[in-house]
Amino acid sequence: MIQTVFMRNGKKKSDYRRIKNVIILVAFVLLGIYYFYLRFQEQQSAQQGSVSSQKVIPYQLAGENGEVRYDANGNLIDTSNFLISVKSSDEVLPKGFSFADLPLFRGQAVITVNNNSPFFTAEEIALAKQGSFEYYGEMDSRGRCTVAFDCLGKETMPVKGQKRGSISSIHPTGWKQARYDCVDSETVMTRAHLAGYMLSAENANPNNLITGTRYMNAEAMLPYEESTADYLDHHPYNHVLYRVTPCFRGSDLMAEGILMEAMSVEDLGSSHQYCVFVYNVQPGLSFKYASGASTYTGIFYDVTSGTVVTDDLDLKTYGMDFSSNTIHTESCSKYTALPPSDKGSFYGDTAMKSQWPSLGCRLCSCMK
Numbered sequence: 001m002i003q004t005v006f007m008r009n010g011k012k013k014s015d016y017r018r019i020k021n022v023i024i025l026v027a028f029v030l031l032g033i034y035y036f037y038l039r040f041q042e043q044q045s046a047q048q049g050s051v052s053s054q055k056v057i058p059y060q061l062a063g064e065n066g067e068v069r070y071d072a073n074g075n076l077i078d079t080s081n082f083l084i085s086v087k088s089s090d091e092v093l094p095k096g097f098s099f100a101d102l103p104l105f106r107g108q109a110v111i112t113v114n115n116n117s118p119f120f121t122a123e124e125i126a127l128a129k130q131g132s133f134e135y136y137g138e139m140d141s142r143g144r145c146t147v148a149f150d151c152l153g154k155e156t157m158p159v160k161g162q163k164r165g166s167i168s169s170i171h172p173t174g175w176k177q178a179r180y181d182c183v184d185s186e187t188v189m190t191r192a193h194l195a196g197y198m199l200s201a202e203n204a205n206p207n208n209l210i211t212g213t214r215y216m217n218a219e220a221m222l223p224y225e226e227s228t229a230d231y232l233d234h235h236p237y238n239h240v241l242y243r244v245t246p247c248f249r250g251s252d253l254m255a256e257g258i259l260m261e262a263m264s265v266e267d268l269g270s271s272h273q274y275c276v277f278v279y280n281v282q283p284g285l286s287f288k289y290a291s292g293a294s295t296y297t298g299i300f301y302d303v304t305s306g307t308v309v310t311d312d313l314d315l316k317t318y319g320m321d322f323s324s325n326t327i328h329t330e331s332c333s334k335y336t337a338l339p340p341s342d343k344g345s346f347y348g349d350t351a352m353k354s355q356w357p358s359l360g361c362r363l364c365s366c367m368k
Helices: 002-048 122-128 212-235 348-358
Strands: 110-112 133-137 147-152 191-195 207-215 240-247 257-264 275-277 283-287 293-296 299-300 315-321 326-327 343-349
Touching: 110 240, 122 147, 122 240, 191 212, 207 212, 212 240, 212 257, 343 348
Parallel strands: none
Antiparallel strands: 110 275, 133 147, 147 240, 191 207, 240 257, 257 275, 283 293, 299 343, 315 326, 315 343
16 A cells, blocks of 8 residues: 555656646747747848838838738838839829919929928828838829839938949830930930939839930939938938929820929928929920920020020020010010019020910010
8 A cells, every 4th residue: 555655656746747847848949939039020120121110101002013011010021122003193292282283384494382391291201200211103004103202311322433324225205305406415305313313323213214304304403402412411310201293284295394392301301301393394495295295496595594505596585574475675665664573584586586476475566
């Protein structure tokens, strides 16, 4: 009987020891799983970088093959390769901005919009505070570019010495190249980056290139791009929320202009911001924006004297009454009496004076 009790007690101790070992083994396995889970999360965070949460993404994003991928926490990954999914170019115009309400071009290539304050929403600003990114809108059903929406920083700019690659393979909608003596370098059309190379290091990205006149690209847009690049150069740890939206009228293939918005992120625009509309024009030419075709008008608005230096044109300076589209001589009493907001100078080729009425311009009696 003593031996039986001893055997029972020994069996109990053996069972207890076995259970204890199993518990310890399970604990080690669970700790190992947890350790590898933490390492996995760290790797995902490293890959994700400054990617945003799905909840604050302002646009629907489409990745490769139209798929959207998220990590285990619902965060979008690989955003630098993602496009904004849109159905039409009008869909990405910011709320509060009306392209239809903008004045027609009246000789001033750039006008301020919304008191020079961007239309960025609280969600878009929250997204930018998480770090740099670059999103480019999908082309719409007519193959037109839609938007460049970036949070720029030194990390998005080309490194020192990096040269821009060729973009000659891209032919945006409205690409109707033409040559005129009155245009610097003669060719009128350029492939205009929405997010400039100096800011984004983007080369031949078809979702970031539109048909733009040489004047719009090299004269009107450039000062704003350079001001943003200069800000980032002097504030290497700061960022700029940046959006450029081409504006098409109806089914036109050539944009009539672009809306440019920029805001320094860290101080909410206190040190750098603008909101401007840039007209897609070229002094001396008129455009059929439906196709991109251009014609010489013989009228050069006095925007830069360099654009009208040519040997074979008989150019003279005239006055334009913008309120009635009437052309005067500069000495005309009716012209001199106009308020400054209604008048402006332009260069005109006297040999084409008879064609000016066909452009929608009236001739004052002083012109006869």
